[in-house]
Amino acid sequence: MAAAVDAIRSEHRTMAILLDLLEQQVDAFEQTARPDYDLMKEIIDYFLTFPDLYHHPKEDLIFRKMKARDPEEIAKFGDLEEQHDKVSKRLHAFTHAVVNVMLEAEMPRDAFVELAREFISGERKHMQAEESIFLPAALKSLTEQDWDEIDGKVREFTDPLAHGVDGSRFVLLREQLDKLGASPA
Ligand SMILES: [Fe+2]
Numbered sequence: 001m002a003a004a005v006d007a008i009r010s011e012h013r014t015m016a017i018l019l020d021l022l023e024q025q026v027d028a029f030e031q032t033a034r035p036d037y038d039l040m041k042e043i044i045d046y047f048l049t050f051p052d053l054y055h056h057p058k059e060d061l062i063f064r065k066m067k068a069r070d071p072e073e074i075a076k077f078g079d080l081e082e083q084h085d086k087v088s089k090r091l092h093a094f095t096h097a098v099v100n101v102m103l104e105a106e107m108p109r110d111a112f113v114e115l116a117r118e119f120i121s122g123e124r125k126h127m128q129a130e131e132s133i134f135l136p137a138a139l140k141s142l143t144e145q146d147w148d149e150i151d152g153k154v155r156e157f158t159d160p161l162a163h164g165v166d167g168s169r170f171v172l173l174r175e176q177l178d179k180l181g182a183s184p185a
């Protein structure tokens with residue numbers, strides 16, 4: 001039951017590691033102005049490709065089901081779709097900043113660092129709230145039949161870093177996760 005929740009939790013673990021790696025690069029940018037741009041770009045590509053496009057819609061589907069089943073419980077958490085909108089906007093603002101910095105366009109260093117840190121801390125807070133409030137509430141409120149329906153719909157939304165998925169993408173991220181012994185199953 002609730003394979004979708006297991007998948008979401010595993011994706012959160014991977015995203016948390018990628019945020020740590022990104023933070024190291026932002027620190028490197030601040031200290032030496034020589035971060036690993038290739039790694040940074042891959043992390044951003046990953047966030048644009050997977051969490052923004054597939055992970056959040058998966059959670060939105062659960063959220064909408066809960067709104068119908070248990071509006072009081074979900075009211076405690078707030079509007080998840082609105083939160084995803086904000087997360088996505090921060091990601092896009094940060095992405096534009098990275099591209100500008102790579103193009104050596106006029107982009108004050110402080111502004112870049114601020115956008116990067118806003119994105120990282122926003123993602124961390126968002127995941128933390130989902131782990132501690134949203135997912136436990138969903139597991140409490142939804143029925144086995146709801147989960148069957150949800151699992152059936154999101155089964156195809158596989159993490160591109162998961163084992164067995166085409167390994168030609170995100171090569172640097174796979175390497176990093178391997179090194180940390182944290183490759184998703
Ligand atoms: Fe989310």
Ligand SMILES: [Fe+2]
Nearest residue numbers: 055059127130
């Ligand atoms: Fe999430």
